[in-house]
Amino acid sequence: MTSPGTIGASTGLVGLLGDPVHHSLSPAMHNAALQAMGLDWVFLALPTPADQLGSVTQGLEAIGCRGLNVTIPHKQTVAGLCRELSPLAQRVGAVNVLVPHAEGGWFGTNTDVEGFYSPLQEAESDWSERRALVLGCGGSARAVVAGLTELGCTRIQIAGRRQTVLEDVMAACGSWSPQLETLLWSDDEILNDALEHSDVVVNTTPVGMASPSKPEAAEASPLSTHQIDRLKPGSWMVDIIYTPRPTRLLQLAAAQGCQTLDGLEMLVRQGAAALRLWSGRQDVPVEIMREAALAQLTPQA
Template structure:
């Protein structure tokens, strides 16, 4: 066995598939955990174009990859490439973790729900009967909606740019989220009303994420300052983006008197849950993962 922190002929592979993945903190936090657990594994971020996803999965299976995280834009499309799905992943139609199947192929599941809920449970003892507004209707939004239902929120609205996408999202979630309502971002009057009533706003869009290809990307916000001004003070704003830290959305919300949560703890908690699945061990060092992610962000 190779010594922790070094790579040798016996080192096994785990990793992240997405496009892009250059910004990800997952390698830093996962490799810190692998070293602390003395596992002879290495975690790599692997950029994977959509048209190569199937081929990449087959190749990684062939070389004995121990497990994978999946991120944008593959969380939904990868579900169809799995041999089996967990009940949660099947319900959501979104997968962010792959585990090698005993009979070949991949088992797909979702740890985003667990990762999303943990910071909210730490922030408030109860979310029962609260009202939530979710920005975006992609794969991450499905996990967020499932988490909000698990937390007991009584009213959940989804906001997006296109009515067609919102209606499709609502229809796909009808069996397990019948209380879900929609509001179009272009309908500022309805959106303002939703914001005024919300106890929690969650951004699941990539708007505001730092990008080396667009230096102005981090200055963007999915909500204008005027719309943020409609929020109740002391309400919560949760941005699942963690680069930059804080995002423009959270800066504006904090200045307005809202309380904020960024996506770093969600990343850490979903990553820890994934590592438990890959390794079959419960002694995943969450604190070491968090410290490694914070250190990476400040370098």
């Protein structure tokens, strides 16, 4: 075994498949955790075009890769390449973690769900009789709906701009989340009512996410100030975006008296859950992963 922080002939490989992946915080947080755990592994971001996903997963299996994270745009497609799926991955219809299968191939599961609900569960232990509103109905929304269902929310509403997409989400999630209802974002009266009565609102849209090429995007919010005024003080506002920190949405919600949570904690928690699956160990240093991710987001002096 090589010394911690070095790479040798015996070093094991774990990594992230996606396109693009150059912006990912996963290598920093995972490699910090691997070093703290004394594991002779290295985590790499592996850019993977959609038409090469099958070849890449087969090749990585052949060389003994210890495990993989999967991100946009492959979370749904990779499910069809797995030898076996966890019940949760089957329900959500998305895979973000691959674990080597004992009989060859990959076991696919989903830790995004745990990454979403675990910090909320730690903050408040009882979510029964709570109402939730999910903004957006893309791939991330399904994991959020699953997490809210796991928490025990009594009523979950999901707001989208296209009726056909909402129908697809209901068809996919309605059977395992009987609390789920849909509403059109353009129906102001129904949306305002949902905002007024929700105990937790979750933004799964990309509105408000900044990047080096689009810094002005940080000024946007998926909810107007008028809509923010409808929120109950003391309720939760969760934004799965973490650039910038805080997003404009979370700033407005905090000023309204809401409790806030951003997507960095979801990223850290899903990564920690994945590392437990790959390593078979429970001593994953979540705080070290969080600090490493934060260091990547913080401009260096």
